[in-house]
Amino acid sequence: MNLNSISAFQDNYIWVLTNEQGKCIIVDPGDAQPVLTALEQNQWQPEAILLTHHHNDHVGGVKELLKKYPGLVVYGPEETLDKGTSRVVRDGEKVNILEYEFTVFATPGHTLGHICFYSKPYLFCGDTMFSGGCGRLFEGTAKNMFDSFQKLNNLPAETLICCAHEYTLSNIQFSLSILPNDDDLNRYCRKVKELRAKNQSTLPSSLENERKINLFLRTDDIDLKEKISKETNLQQPQQIFAWLRTKKDAF
Template identity: 70%
Template sequence: MNLNSIPAFQDNYIWVLNNDNGRCLIVDPGEAAPVLSAIQEHNWQPEAILLTHHHNDHVGGVKELRQHFPALVVYGPAETQDKGTTQVVAEGDTMTILGHEFSVFATPGHTLGHICFFSFPYLFCGDTLFSGGCGRLFEGTAKQMYQSFCKINALPDDTVICCAHEYTLANMKFAVSILPQDLALNEYYRKVKELRAKNQKTLPVILKNERRINLFLRTEDADLIDVINRETNLQHPEERFAWLRAKKDNF
């Protein structure tokens, strides 16, 4: 399977997986035009769409794509039923697409019905995890998002995380502000600044590396706990996660 990212809007990525025969699936098509252009350029034959949640910048292109390809199966959570989903999926469901099995797990936080799709090595996580950060809590709670992160963190080291937005630079700026002496954070921040200065992508990312540079995956980290304890004493990792999210909201 070949992984492709299609830029959309200001900072979205629409992910496409294709096999060597050109059959493909499309993840979170917020708009149709760049996807249709890529389909024509590569002579792809789309067979399915995966939707992680209901926000328009992830579902806005579904209707037009299905007009061009009426046989497309659209998999999504219940919250996307009015966005073009033809097959509702939920935690624990599996489906076979392009000969590969995909598993679904619930990752509430950004929205209440948010889901992720996993087919090793690829994780399509929508707006749950970003490189160096996590999604905003528009509908869910910090505790829910923490639990969602725990599910992602339980995946294999070499999981390829396909986030939906190019937010890495801002996330790493925040991370370094929290732990300014952290060597791993500073090195990754420098690398990301170089990539973005050249207008190059920072995604996808590997889970093993993300564990080193994403503070939201480091809620048991002694250095982070020390910083938090200077301000307040939080005993539980989900409380520290909430502290981080609140800090990021006001950064």
């Protein structure tokens, strides 16, 4: 199977998994037109759509795709039932599509019903985990998102983080505002700037990399605790996670 990304809107990525026969799985098609163009150009035949949550930039293209391909099965959380989902999936469920078995993880935080799909090595995590960051808390709480991050952090190091937005540079710049002398952050920032200067994607990232450069996965980090102790006496990982999210909202 091959992983492909389709750019949409200003900074969205729509992910497409294809096999050798050209059959494919589409993830979070917020806009139908770039997907239809890619399907035609590459002669891909869609088999299914996976939805992570109900926001329009992730589901807006579903109904148009279903008009063109009425046989598609759309897998998603209950909150996407009115967006075109025909098969509701829940935490812990396993779904077999083409050669893949996907495990569904409930990851509330960005929305209350947000889910992720994992099939080694791919994690389609929507707006839960970004490279260097986490999703904004529109419906859930910081505790929800913290718990979701702990769940995803149990996956293998080689897991590929296929998130839905090109937010990496701004996330790393935020992290450097907290830990300006961190070697891993500075090294990654240089790499990301080089890629973006060439208009190249920074995704997918790997969980191994995220454990080094994503402060939301480093809430036990001694350097981070020491740094933020100048502003707050918070010490518990969940409290630090919430503090970081609040700081990021204002960054």
